[in-house]
Amino acid sequence: MTKAKALVITGNGTNCETEAAHACRLGGFDEARIAHISELMTGEVSLDDYHFLNLTGGFLDGDDLGSAKAQANRLRYAAVAGSNEPILEQLLRFIGDGKLVLGVCNGFQLLVKMGMLPALGSDYVKQTATLTYNASGRFQDRWCYLKVDASSPSVYTRGIEGGVYLPIRHGEGKFLVDAPETLEAIENKHLACLKYSDANYSAPTMEFPENPNGSTNAIAGICDETGRVMGLMPHPEAFVHRTQHPRWTREELPEEGAGLVFFRNAAQYVKQNL
Numbered sequence: 407m408t409k410a411k412a413l414v415i416t417g418n419g420t421n422c423e424t425e426a427a428h429a430c431r432l433g434g435f436d437e438a439r440i441a442h443i444s445e446l447m448t449g450e451v452s453l454d455d456y457h458f459l460n461l462t463g464g465f466l467d468g469d470d471l472g473s474a475k476a477q478a479n480r481l482r483y484a485a486v487a488g489s490n491e492p493i494l495e496q497l498l499r500f501i502g503d504g505k506l507v508l509g510v511c512n513g514f515q516l517l518v519k520m521g522m523l524p525a526l527g528s529d530y531v532k533q534t535a536t537l538t539y540n541a542s543g544r545f546q547d548r549w550c551y552l553k554v555d556a557s558s559p560s561v562y563t564r565g566i567e568g569g570v571y572l573p574i575r576h577g578e579g580k581f582l583v584d585a586p587e588t589l590e591a592i593e594n595k596h597l598a599c600l601k602y603s604d605a606n607y608s609a610p611t612m613e614f615p616e617n618p619n620g621s622t623n624a625i626a627g628i629c630d631e632t633g634r635v636m637g638l639m640p641h642p643e644a645f646v647h648r649t650q651h652p653r654w655t656r657e658e659l660p661e662e663g664a665g666l667v668f669f670r671n672a673a674q675y676v677k678q679n680l
């Protein structure tokens with residue numbers, strides 16, 4: 407029986423890798439390894455040996471050049487020492503092999519700035535969107551209500567009724583696209599799987615503070631057309647247990663945090679498909 411193996415990349419300023427690895431294990435992965443980006447660059451670690459790639463939150467390169475831009479260039483243009491295989495080729499093979507990629511916050515910014523989301527027409531290289539400074543001009547560190555698009559192909563949001571309440575902590579969460587037709591395609595294909603909403607998940611909202619950054623169409627997370635590559639500004643790995651909820655001492659809550667379903671869905675997909 408193939409072991410379901412998750413890989414969590416750390417280094418250069420990430421700060422959510424421990425929670426992400428813990429969420430992978432809780433969600434059902436047999437193995438969740440935290441590897442430094444340099445292990446990928448030297449070939450000590452190969453994506454080929456894993457099923458689920460986690461690109462986590464943090465402050466890659468201190469967000470110099472704009473969040474995650476330096477790491478995006480690193481991964482787009484660097485080659486593995488020794489084999490000289492471009493890291494990008496390894497990433498494209500990983501996606502082409504039907505595997506899963508989840509980018510959380512800085513990881514989402516990384517995927518978008520590498521061109522790996524929304525990846526319309528399966529073009530995982532051409533950048534067609536970005537995430538820029540919050541409209542408020544201020545870092546936002548609180549919780550938000552997120553409406554789930556039940557028609558989205560996202561593997562990760564499967565089975566979520568209505569929406570999910572998750573923490574956010576970012577300065578550059580405002581989603582923008584390069585052209586109207588890109589936004590039209592994202593909406594028509596239901597790739598905007600998560601949108602900032604009111605507490606009843608009744609409708610997406612552009613109103614602050616429910617929408618913490620002024621994202622186009624209230625977009626908080628998107629997936630590619632396969633549903634296997636997803637990025638989101640909220641942090642599902644930071645809500646896997648009720649005691650992480652801000653009101654856990656005052657409200658009756660299920661033992662399991664709502665963020666864990668993202669990882670459960672990923673583990674189930676891997677065990678059923680790879």
Ligand SMILES: NC(=O)CC[C@H](N)C(=O)O
Binds near residue numbers: 463575
């Ligand atoms: N929590 C994060 O990953 C933050 C991402 C990025 N550093 C920002 O502030 O927008």
